[in-house]
Amino acid sequence: MFALPNKDNKEKFVRDMFNSIARRYDLMNTLMTFGMDKSWRKLAVRRAELENGGQGLDICCGTGMLSMEQARAAGSSGKVTGLDFSENMLAVARKNIQGFQLNNIIEFMQGNAMELPFPDNTFDCATVGWGLRNVPDILTVVKEMNRVVKPGGKVVSLDMAQPTAPVFKQAYWLFFDKVIPAMGKLWGGNKGAYDYLHDSAKIFPPQWELVEIFRKAGLVETGYKNLAGGVVALVEGRKPNQ
Structure with a gap:
């Protein structure tokens, strides 16, 4: 059985893992979501309420797909910052925006989501x-996101969730346990990395618990929206007006 990293060594493990799978990450994401990831990102940005001319932040930005979706909302007069601690993922992100019409408003930078290098608001x-x-610590990261967002601004997470419908739930976990690791081994080029992605998704807090973490981080108007029957969920909150 694959051993998940503990809190103390998780940061290095995850950075090394994403560095190793960066080149194939977008392909695997599309395959594992049956191509639905694009529409999910569009919805996440709509829920974030980023307007034309606005300034958005995308943390753990990976290969930059969600950052580009933000750029479409912000338009040519806006600005989007994508932050990730994997240098190889950022290299793919910079390659991905070559030829993208709004690439001049996107800045990618290496950094730690636990200590965002930006001023408040x-x-x-x-x-x-x-x-x-x-x-390593979800609450710390959500607090940091809350800190750097302006009063009234939104914080939105798009991630794996837990379906609740009885029959669908059993069928999903069977697929997830058997098919996803096999796809990672076949196309991902790093079985251990996709074992980690599989196992970490299984222990990730369900959407209703993540909402509570958002509340503890100081956000209001918190809630979640299930996608694909609860396989994925959007969790959101708003920074209180001061």
């Missing part, structure tokens, strides 16, 4: 896609 929104399950 900087961004109109902050998003994280499939990233919270990879950080």
Whole structure:
């Protein structure tokens, strides 16, 4: 059985793992979500309420797909910052935006989601896609996202969740336990990495518990929206107006 890293060594493990799978990450994400990941990212940005000319932050940005979706909302007069601690994922992100019409408004930078290198009240929104399950402490990261967002701004997470419908739930976990690791071994090029992604998704807090973490971080108007029957969920909250 694959041994998940503990809190003390998780940061290094996750960085090394994503460095190793960066080149194939987008392909695997599309295959494992049956191509639905694109529409989910669009919805996440809509829920983040980023407007034309706004300034957005995308943490754990990986290969930059959610950052590009933010850029489409912010338009040519806006600005989007994508932050990740994997240098190889950022290299893929920079390659991905070559030829993207709004690439000039996107800045990618290496950094730690546990200690965001930005002043308070900087961004109109902050998003994280499939990233919270990879950080050492979820509450700390959500607090940091809350800190750097302007009063009234939104914090939105898009990540794996837990379906609740009885028959669908059993069928999903059977698929998840058998098919996903096999796909990772076949196409991902790193079986251990996809074992980790599988196991970390299984222990990630369900959407209703993640909402409570958002509340503890100081956000209001918190809630979640299930996607694909609860396989994935959007969890969101708003920074209180001061």
